[in-house]
Amino acid sequence: MKERARSILGTDQLTVPEIESILKLARRMNPKSPPQLLRGKRIVLLFYEPSTRTRTSFEFAAKALGATTTLITATSSSIEKGESLIDTGWTVTLLGADVIVMRHPNSGAPYLLSRFVPVSIVNAGDGLHQHPSQALLDALTITSHKKKHRGLRVVIVGDVFHSRVARSNALLLSKFGAQVIFCGPPDLVPDIAATIAPGVIACHDLEAALHGADVVMSLRIQKERLSGKQIGLEDYIAKFQITPQRMKLAKPDAIVMHPGPIVRGLELANEVADGPQSRVHEQVANGVKTRMAILATVMKRAR
């Protein structure tokens, strides 16, 4: 289990003090004048799935700390020739990687790798399962606007079933005593979703969910995932789009978040996405700081 201790795989495995220490470190990180904590370290970005913000922010974070990075993608490597995940992991490890930052379409892939290779793994998103760095940067964003997590009413709206962001956030927020309301049509928010952590409920009525909300987190809707479901695109927009009118149900100081990429005109009305309550740009900016803190933390633990 020594290998596990040096990796960040999911928010369920992080303790409250561990999360607080990462957030504290993230607040101190300044990408413009960074401490050279990872000078001479080699960080491999192993991306089996496309990504813009996560990949770029991990790369900037690593470089800001003085590390060198290499990007490996599925289509331009031995992975395309059918190399197994464990073999690829060993290859990267033996070539001298200190950390593997990994994005993979299959839930659990980084857990598999962490059981076999003696190198730190940072999960940058696995299937529908976890996206811990996103949940941590979201927590950083929330804490800079809300005094404490305990008792916060956080509404997560959209395709919860297919969302690793929803799972990671719910597990993290629950640890801090927040109330999490998953909201969306039953196909995308199955009742079973509420079992993920204490203080989580599933709700199919957006107005009811938004009432008294402190944080409104919108998720991306992949249009193709609505096909074959009971709810159509128009219907979704009518019932679940976050509009200025609906935001009036939330607390006046409520903030609006979205992990990106936003599908314009679908999940959020433009007035909300670009409005005064939106913290979407801040989330992106917090991404680099948080990922700097994550990399510094796993390397500190590895030493």
Add this chain to the structure above:
Amino acid sequence: MISAKRSTLLIAGGRVIDPSSGVDRDMDVVLRDGLVAELAAPGVLKASARETVDAKGCIVAPGFIDLHVHLREPGQSHKETIATGTAAAAAGGFTAVCAMPNTSPVNDSVEITRWMQAPEREAVVRLFPIAAATVGSMGEKLTDFAALQKAGAVAVSDDGKPILDDTMMRDALRTGTRLKLPVVQHAEDSRRTAGCSMNLGPTSFRLGLRGMPNAAESDIVIRDIALARETGAHIHVAHISTTEAMEAVRQAKKAGIRATAEITPHHFTLIDENVGDFDTHYKMNPPLRSAADREAMIAGIMDGTIDAIATDHAPHAFHEKQVEFECSSMGIIGLETALPIAITVLHHHFKLPLWRIVELLSCRPARVFALEGRGTLVPGAHGDVTIFDPQKKWTYDASLSRSKSRNTPYDGWKFIGKICATIVSGNVVYAD
């Protein structure tokens, strides 16, 4: 090749449990010329000039019969061969195994059915093929049941590729009725389980894995029972795993329909939560179900709804199991751990009497597939005997398995109950 040895074997000092004849007392057993010759009170039969097996402190039972194994030959000998699979069977106390047809190519022909039983395969225990019910298990055209039965098949099944079409299933059952051949169904509505890799429930949601609903199993079981009622056929439900399917079989039996069911040791021992953080040793099909389903499995064993414990022994190579959870092959090896799990879980924990465990492993499975002269120790029966110590404590070490594969969740488990010796046609094929 198992040949009847022209000799005599005395099994002395043990407690004979033979549910087929109601025997449960200390007795010595003599096997002669490959058959059970006589049973007598301890010490009456003279041991001189005979080969003797000391069964002191042990249970002497009719040879165990596994209705559901995958031996991977022909075509996938990197996972298992008939020789290695049946060696594992012998080590697990099984004197006969029924081999599923999902080989490569599928066993849908007389040639493959005969090939599997040929002496060149070097089977250590008796092998009974289960032939495919449809050509290539494609669900489109029935195989020649009569010819396959004549060649040695004891049942037909499209295991792993369930027959979904009502007309095709009705035809299979009708033909089965005429020939007195059981039709075995892996009950899974595969149209509702595409892309699923475990049971639908809180654990599948937490892990971000697509889950199989109970109804995908039970709806097929309910449909098959209705067709069995209509056709008078014998439907055998493979590896039952859900509360609803168990209830359907229970009611079918009450209504006098010829429905039988087997259960695997893992479905009465483990639950979906055991998948933990994506441990592929807990990935099987049917998947491990909820704690409530597991309780229903225990209840079905207790009240006699279940006819047999079958292992669904499913060997896979390391590189087929140690991959991303959704990509991993389904199933685990199980021949060597079946009895120890049954004793540890069913006998010691749930207080199921030993004779019931013996019944579920020998005489009732023999009856399910009508295996003449097996699952019993009455004189004249085949000299197939399993001897085990119900009290022995030991730790399972998967690296010592006789199977070619190592895919088991039980490595390092502490068990109570161990096989001491396995005898097939009067020959000791395994001794601890």
